[in-house]
Amino acid sequence: MKVLMVDIDKCTGCRACEYACSFAHDGEFNPLNSRIHISEFLDDFVFVPTYCTQCDEAYCMDVCPTKALTRSQSGVVELDYDKCIGCKQCVIACPWGNIKLSSDAKRVIKCDLCGGEPECVRVCHAGALEFVDVEDAVLGKQIRAAANIKRSAVAGV
Amino acid sequence: MVGGYAGKILRVNLTEQTISTEDINLKWAEDFIGGRGYGERLLFDEIDPRIDPLSEENKLIIATGPLGSTTAPSSGRVMVITKGALNGTMACSNSGGHFAGELKRAGYDMIVIEGKAEKPVYLWIYKGQVQIRDASKLWGKNTKETDKLLKRFTHPEASTLQIGPAAEKLSLISNITFDGRRMAGRTGIGAVMGSKNLKGVAVKGHLSIRVADKERFAKAVYQARDILSKDAFSGKGGAKYGTAVLVNVINKAGGLPTRNAHDAYFDNAASISGERLTKDHLIKAEACDSCSIACGRVTQITSGKYANNKGVGPEYETIWAFGAACGVDDLDAIVMANYLCNEYGLDTISAGATVACAMDLFEAGYIPKSDIGFDLRFGDADAMVEAVKLMCEQNTDFGRLLAKGSYRLAEHYGHLEFSMSVKKQEFPAYDPRAIKGIGLEYATSNRGACHVRGYTIGAEVLGGLDKSSYEGKAKLTKKLQDLTAALDSSGICLFTTFGLKAKEIAELFAAATGFDCDKDEFVKKGERIWNLERIFNIKAGFSADDDRLPERMEKEPIKSGPSKGEVANVSEMLSEYYSLRGWDKNGIPTDKKLKELGLEGLL
Ligand code: SF4
Ligand code: SF4
Numbered sequence: 146m147k148v149l150m151v152d153i154d155k156c157t158g159c160r161a162c163e164y165a166c167s168f169a170h171d172g173e174f175n176p177l178n179s180r181i182h183i184s185e186f187l188d189d190f191v192f193v194p195t196y197c198t199q200c201d202e203a204y205c206m207d208v209c210p211t212k213a214l215t216r217s218q219s220g221v222v223e224l225d226y227d228k229c230i231g232c233k234q235c236v237i238a239c240p241w242g243n244i245k246l247s248s249d250a251k252r253v254i255k256c257d258l259c260g261g262e263p264e265c266v267r268v269c270h271a272g273a274l275e276f277v278d279v280e281d282a283v284l285g286k287q288i289r290a291a292a293n294i295k296r297s298a299v300a301g302v
Numbered sequence: 303m304v305g306g307y308a309g310k311i312l313r314v315n316l317t318e319q320t321i322s323t324e325d326i327n328l329k330w331a332e333d334f335i336g337g338r339g340y341g342e343r344l345l346f347d348e349i350d351p352r353i354d355p356l357s358e359e360n361k362l363i364i365a366t367g368p369l370g371s372t373t374a375p376s377s378g379r380v381m382v383i384t385k386g387a388l389n390g391t392m393a394c395s396n397s398g399g400h401f402a403g404e405l406k407r408a409g410y411d412m413i414v415i416e417g418k419a420e421k422p423v424y425l426w427i428y429k430g431q432v433q434i435r436d437a438s439k440l441w442g443k444n445t446k447e448t449d450k451l452l453k454r455f456t457h458p459e460a461s462t463l464q465i466g467p468a469a470e471k472l473s474l475i476s477n478i479t480f481d482g483r484r485m486a487g488r489t490g491i492g493a494v495m496g497s498k499n500l501k502g503v504a505v506k507g508h509l510s511i512r513v514a515d516k517e518r519f520a521k522a523v524y525q526a527r528d529i530l531s532k533d534a535f536s537g538k539g540g541a542k543y544g545t546a547v548l549v550n551v552i553n554k555a556g557g558l559p560t561r562n563a564h565d566a567y568f569d570n571a572a573s574i575s576g577e578r579l580t581k582d583h584l585i586k587a588e589a590c591d592s593c594s595i596a597c598g599r600v601t602q603i604t605s606g607k608y609a610n611n612k613g614v615g616p617e618y619e620t621i622w623a624f625g626a627a628c629g630v631d632d633l634d635a636i637v638m639a640n641y642l643c644n645e646y647g648l649d650t651i652s653a654g655a656t657v658a659c660a661m662d663l664f665e666a667g668y669i670p671k672s673d674i675g676f677d678l679r680f681g682d683a684d685a686m687v688e689a690v691k692l693m694c695e696q697n698t699d700f701g702r703l704l705a706k707g708s709y710r711l712a713e714h715y716g717h718l719e720f721s722m723s724v725k726k727q728e729f730p731a732y733d734p735r736a737i738k739g740i741g742l743e744y745a746t747s748n749r750g751a752c753h754v755r756g757y758t759i760g761a762e763v764l765g766g767l768d769k770s771s772y773e774g775k776a777k778l779t780k781k782l783q784d785l786t787a788a789l790d791s792s793g794i795c796l797f798t799t800f801g802l803k804a805k806e807i808a809e810l811f812a813a814a815t816g817f818d819c820d821k822d823e824f825v826k827k828g829e830r831i832w833n834l835e836r837i838f839n840i841k842a843g844f845s846a847d848d849d850r851l852p853e854r855m856e857k858e859p860i861k862s863g864p865s866k867g868e869v870a871n872v873s874e875m876l877s878e879y880y881s882l883r884g885w886d887k888n889g890i891p892t893d894k895k896l897k898e899l900g901l902e903g904l905l
Contacts, residue, residue, distance in 0.1 A: 157541070157596040159589035160400065164373045167510070168520070174372050175407065175510035185459075187450075187482070190586060190600040248508055267524075268373060270531060270594030271541070 162265035205235035305514035306368030317417030335791035367793020378591030386489030398590030407507020449482030466647025514816025546576030556865030567863020570631035622731035623654020629680035655728035725750035736865035788828030
């Protein structure tokens with residue numbers, strides 16, 4: 146199984162992921178309809194991408210009265226628009242703000258990992274977003290942390 | 303369907319306090335692309351080229367291109383078009399950031415600002431509502447604070463533009479800042495905004511931008527991104543070192559103007575290099591809308607007398623201006639001068655070059671110490687920062703004089719030849735004696751000396767051309783000027799040309815808009831824009847006499863380094879350039895050329 150991972154240190158705040166996401170899903174560019182969101186914290190120049198992490202215990206799924214939200218074999222919480230009655234309970238239930246209303250208020254939208262080839266990952270040149278095997282999800286961070294330890298060790302600190 | 307554009311122009315008259323919208327003119331969109339080109343066509347139509355830039359009659363146009371608010375690479379450019387305060391040319395300065403996208407999604411390709419508000423105001427644009435609001439709480443605030451407050455007063459995710467205190471006091475070298483961190487720097491556009499009593503604009507978009515052909519556009523985007531990821535600068539170097547990577551490169555070529563261009567080689571370049579900046583100051587790289595290059599520098603000063611300051615930049619040009627141009631090799635001081643200019647809202651190229659000019663005049667004995675208050679010598683980092691403070695604050699006569707730029711400074715002390723400028727605008731960080739083509743570019747650039755109207759450096763220093771030869775430089779300059787005019791107008795960043803050619807950019811434009819356009823047609827549009835700017839300038843009173851470098855470039859050979867002994871002789875290239883352009887020997891476009899470009903009747 147693969148997971149969408151983010152490395153906040155690498156994010157440059159370019160928002161290409163927001164543009165690409167909205168274009169891939171709706172054929173037009175509108176970050177308000179992007180399933181990934183970049184928050185800017187300008188005092189420290191930190192940019193934080195947030196998106197649905199397909200919770201194991203998904204509150205949105207639990208709360209949905211019509212079972213419009215189900216888990217696919219690959220672990221993605223998917224929304225069946227034929228069953229959705231637009232009650233927005235999932236939007237309320239999601240503690241992260243990762244299910245939201247489209248900007249025309251007509252649909253509930255959430256990340257579907259683009260059927261296994263996330264467009265945000267494709268467009269992210271900075272390498273802040275990765276779609277990786279779950280076994281390797283934190284490998285990059287582990288190696289980076291280890292490299293710091295190694296540097297101190299070599300320096301004899 | 304025509305895609306790419308938002309479709310509407312927002313017009314705000316600050317005198318009448320009126321707001322109106324109009325549809326974009328699709329013929330102008332096709333002929334002039336958008337942004338720089340379309341905005342200039344509009345300005346050309348609406349103002350008399352002879353007006354005083356700081357008068358109520360001048361207009362300020364904030365414009366975007368058809369590629370903005372998409373995944374097209376580095377498509378966050380926003381352009382400010384006006385009659386420039388520094389020199390009265392057709393001025394267009396551009397900035398990156400995220401403003402262009404928000405403005406387009408608010409429904410407008412551009413804002414035309416007219417008249418003058420009675421008291422300081424700012425604009426808030428959201429969901430079809432445009433408010434002219436009282437800015438008395440913002441007046442006097444620096445750019446960073448203003449950005450923060452504008453977001454607080456309007457929407458936490460609004461994008462903003464603002465002027466700092468320098469433009470409020472009408473400094474002729476003041477800029478316009480976007481989101482407190484990106485600047486449209488040159489030609490004194492900040493002063494035009496200040497003269498209108500407009501402190502800032504906040505905008506939040508809610509609409510979608512569509513392109514004409516989705517599949518074709520997506521394909522063009524990923525092709526372009528692929529090419530860019532393979533180039534050394536746009537792939538990795540830009541994020542790692544920013545533009546400052548050029549300090550060592552240009553110095554090694556013997557083309558780094560030093561001590562107000564008495565020389566073109568700076569012995570201590572290594573201590574102010576991009577490599578050094580990355581090591582000592584860089585916190586992280588920051589990017590504009592959809593940009594994979596991420597040249598933006600978030601930096602801090604960690605030690606010494608300026609410790610604990612934090613901000614953005616410096617760019618290569620800025621390091622040069624406060625560094626080599628002033629003979630200063632203290633990177634902390636350069637970074638500090640850069641922060642000051644950012645906060646007060648000054649163009650760092652003109653600011654640093656003006657300090658260099660002042661140092662030169664002081665050392666020659668033309669400025670008495672009593673005017674300045676301290677010794678202002680080349681190489682004195684503390685004095686450089688103090689001079690920048692005077693310029694920023696404008697609370698002494700000398701400070702006010704510095705804030706007018708080097709031309710007025712040198713004129714005031716009776717020695718115009720000390721101003722390293724063309725059409726009153728200071729030239730940037732490439733020495734025209736060492737690198738011949740850039741001299742022609744400085745001399746002919748429609749907004750005064752400038753490197754980003756036709757960046758010949760790519761071919762002359764980083765590419766294969768002989769930088770010391772005049773041959774082929776007229777052709778190169780024209781070609782790059784035309785391509786850049788078109789590229790600017792499309793809304794993507796000049797740095798994409800590290801990888802992309804006219805072909806790929808034209809394809810992005812055609813796929814987005816649906817206009818039939820190949821690479822030749824695209825460059826032709828650029829040529830049309832270039833000629834329109836020239837016509838405006840002619841009508842404003844400029845002539846071939848103004849296509850000239852400062853006499854030091856012709857008379858004073860470079861003293862040291864690899865280009866030792868060289869001088870610049872622009873006239874060698876100028877007549878060839880005029881003829882390639884289809885202009886007569888006085889630099890005036892011929893009727894034939896005007897007809898070919900569809901500009902007949904405008905001159
Ligand atoms: S595309 Fe990557 S670098 Fe750009 S904003 Fe998204 S996560 Fe950050
Ligand atoms: S809005 Fe649709 S998906 Fe969400 S809880 Fe209601 S029915 Fe289920």
